[in-house]
Amino acid sequence: MTERYPSPRALLDRYDLRAKKSWGQNFLGDEAILDDIARLAAPRPGETVLELGAGLGHLTARLVARGARVVAVERDRDMARVLRGELGERITLLEADAARLDLPELARRFGSGGKLSVVGNLPYHLTSPILFSLLDQAPHVLRAVFLLQREVAERLAAPPGSRDWGVLSVLLQREADVSVERIVRPGAFWPPPKVDSAVLCALFRPPADAVADPARFRRLVKAGFAQRRKTLRNALEAGKIADPEALRAALATTGVDPGRRGETLTLAEWAALDRALGPVAAES
Missing domain, CATH: 1.10.8.100 (rRNA adenine dimethylase, C-terminal domain)
Structure with a gap:
């Protein structure tokens, strides 16, 4: 980036805010990890990226710097105020619930070829609802790059027969090639969570195995x-x-x-x- 984005603590102080524990707010501030996630979500300039839970805008700013067209989804009015103040017209801001998005409509409005790349730092309590919503609308997803609790990410990428192989492993791997790209320690966030996180990448493609229904x-x-x-x-x-x-x-x-x-x-x-x-x- 040509311009350094303020740290999470600096932004919270600037807008007289605190992270909301009940919302699962832990803001990623590590620049190297943010750059990695942005690269995975927007490998080429000009791509449209739907960011779920844009928060304070740290990843948003990286995506913009890579030349992505960013549609930032944020339902917390305080965070939306920060996004408008820091990034303004450089992004499209949707104040909406990330688990209840109409991806076909968003892909029609903003996507390329009817598909979108999706990225986000997902709070633990919203991971399953967001993933099931994504699976329901998989034909409109090009790729998904999520920062998740480590054990959840490892479960989604688990091989058959392993202890972590489960419902979401089967459903997601039918629709996408899934991999854990890196582990993220608590110190990379503010405030730091109590558990490790991981970057999960899902590259969507036609379903691997046909089903009757x-x-x-x-x-x-x-x-x-x-x-x-x-x-x-x-x-x-x-x-x-x-x-x-x-x-x-x-x-x-x-x-x-x-x-x-x-x-x-x-x-x-x-x-x-x-x-x-x-x-x-x-x-x-």
């Missing part, structure tokens, strides 16, 4: 992981995904042992199970 596929995976001590057959029957006879037939067709646990199945096996269950009957 995406909504049922999600229910299927959720049921399989809902009670990890149950066998797959018992977990799926408890989740009422289909009648027991159809479930037994699908397991037999795919060759998946019903005595396995859900966390041992690969993405391809989950998708095969959904296909074997056939199309969902339309409601009359």
Whole structure:
């Protein structure tokens, strides 16, 4: 950057503000890490980047410096005031809830080819709602670069059969190539959180494995992981995904042992199970 952006503490003092613990506000001030995230989110000048929870604008300023067109989403009015004061007309500011965005509409207005890059430092309590919203609108996402709690990032990038492999691992990895790019220590933030964070990069592409019904596929995976001590057959029957006879037939067709646990199945096996269950009957 040609102009040094003020530190989080300096900006909070300038606007007579404090970080709101109830909002999960921990502001990243480490310039090298901010530059890395900006590079991942906007590898080329001219790209449109949707920043979720822009906060005090530290990452926002880096994105602008890289030549990105930044649409900054921030629902905290105090933070919006800082963003307007520090970055003004260099960004498009949306005072909105990051978990309830209409990505198709935003991609139409601001995106290139109907897609957007998404970036953000996600508070722990909003990570799942934002990720599920993103998955619902995956065709409009080009890439997502998120700063997350380390254990959450490692879970999302976990391989099948590992202790961390779970519902969001399966759903996200079906839509994107996922990697943990770097670990971020608490001292990089103000105020420092109590846990390590990590930079997660998800490069979206056509789904890796076809399914018969995406909504049922999600229910299927959720049921399989809902009670990890149950066998797959018992977990799926408890989740009422289909009648027991159809479930037994699908397991037999795919060759998946019903005595396995859900966390041992690969993405391809989950998708095969959904296909074997056939199309969902339309409601009359």
